[in-house]
Amino acid sequence: MSPPARRMTLKDLARELGVSTATISNAFNRPDQLSPKLRERILAEARRMGYRGPDAKARSLRTGRSRIISVILAESLTYSLNDAVSSEFLSGVAEVLDTQDHTLLLLSARQARSHLIGSASMADGFIVYGLMPTSDVFDSLPVNAALVAVDFNVAGHPSVHVDNEPASFAIADRALRAKPRRRPAILNLRLTVETCNGRVTPEHTLLPADRTITRARLAGFHRALAQHGFSPERVPMWNVEENTFEVCAPVISAVLDLPDDERPDLLLCMSDRIALTALTLAEQRGLRIPEDLCLTGFDGIAEGQYRAPRLTTVRQESGDKGRLAARMILGLEPPHSRLLDTELIHGDTCS
Amino acid sequence: MSPPARRMTLKDLARELGVSTATISNAFNRPDQLSPKLRERILAEARRMGYRGPDAKARSLRTGRSRIISVILAESLTYSLNDAVSSEFLSGVAEVLDTQDHTLLLLSARQARSHLIGSASMADGFIVYGLMPTSDVFDSLPVNAALVAVDFNVAGHPSVHVDNEPASFAIADRALRAKPRRRPAILNLRLTVETCNGRVTPEHTLLPADRTITRARLAGFHRALAQHGFSPERVPMWNVEENTFEVCAPVISAVLDLPDDERPDLLLCMSDRIALTALTLAEQRGLRIPEDLCLTGFDGIAEGQYRAPRLTTVRQESGDKGRLAARMILGLEPPHSRLLDTELIHGDTCS
């Protein structure tokens, strides 16, 4: 009879056992506040009667904390979860949260703003990853919220970065040293203000450095090019709008299908995904790597290293970025901005 | 002075504006309950005074719903986020939740049980993905919680599956038809009760079919092998404990390094990751694919298709699985168990 559709509460249990609610609460949260015997009895009875422990919603209201950390992603969740770099980042975050009994709530800055606001106040802290389309996202966040920015800066909050400019310089320098090249080109990732999936022309405006890390990568490439006798501004650039095979492929096809004497013989790519797409398409066209075409990537994703030829690239430890950001949010690490090192990977695409 | 560290509440705002709390609440939640003019004024004042809208914690306690859907993953978050198949699944889930103004909370069945219980009661519904190590996970969940199981069954709840047995049969049949092979072998994914990263011997016990989908895949392989004149029980099997390059590599190396007359010439792999690892290692050893070694995968991950040779495999739409599960949880789809189709991909590793 009377199957209580309603979830059993702490109060019900207290009444049933003839003890006060405080005692039940203590049995679950502060074992030292009551006799082991009583605690045992309470826990046993709770199990028997189907009480699953304090309700998270009520507890979070009362304590003000939810043990939820939210990662706000610049891109859509769909993209972020499929992209090797950002999922490795998330994986790092999750690893730390896990050991600290926190959970991970995924939010995207792309979601409806009203919705974002609503969900946001649930979390105890925020890790914001990637460049924010609009800064008003922050207006949605609780005031004084714990916040760590990754791959960009937010005034008043610590951030985590990698050394994009030096790393880009290093890999471009490496490529240019390997063998003299005549026609270097740069493949950008989301670098123009205007939507541009193709050649970048003087008509395009580049995003400012505080809006995208790829600007720093470009600076590194340019510095290396200049040092090797090229006029950076004359090195052709193409831009891709999204770091996926599907979006990169047409742009890269256009590059590779240029006449032989115009086709670049060195592609400095801003991501491994772009470089791998170029690699696949170049192989399909019978181009020899690195003889006919030299390629460099950025990120160091596994896919580029578990294939032949191995991609020459820069490894950034996205997992470490995530772990560090998570540790900062949880107060396990002082909240100071940090710059992580990268490592040059000498693969086979650029000998 | 007195910078109110405390977050401003709806009540504060009401007092400030000289209206009742109900009116403020309505302004945010039920626009039709008050004059547009008043609503405008309230919203404007709220913005001006820094009120970010109703607090999610309090709201969820009051309404009983949080707009949070939790995915409980059988594996660790770290693994799940890095694995192509499960992250595509999550991506599908996220896509649907996004459009329905819900958010995604990631939980792992591996986390400390007490923690899991605590966080669980926060969510409005649960999508359980992959095989549960222990069934007592469900005891942690709120009674009568909305729940959808993916890749396994939970009594009393709908599930989403893929046609593992027929798909495995089809691909094995395809491989065996392509060219007569003498020494087929099977590479399993977590199929033994005992931890086993290597050859499966008669001493090992296989997990029961209700504990792992790979059992169904094995059944499909065996049916095809029998049909082509092999005694399934005599076809050698190896097992890998985790679907990652690092864990697969030693096992596969051992297989490939067998003497020529013992080395399998057909590897039926239970995942693309396993097959791709085999492909990489085989290439490193100078084996020709498919002449010397024929390989099949399972999953159809992008990485296997964007390389040469393209992997012969079965595509399962993990994204669709996620979308469907999410739609069921949100009540957009009738809560009936579903079996999704797969598609045979004729790649180059098995001609």
Place this chain on the structure above:
DNA sequence: TTGTAGGCGTTATCAC
């Protein structure tokens, strides 16, 4: 159209 008041399930501060 707006206001009043009770309660959602906890936890924390007190007394006892």
Place this chain on the structure above:
DNA sequence: GTGATAACGCCTACAA
């Protein structure tokens, strides 16, 4: 060591 009791911030009948 244990028990009342007052918040936590909001939503929603219901009354005005």
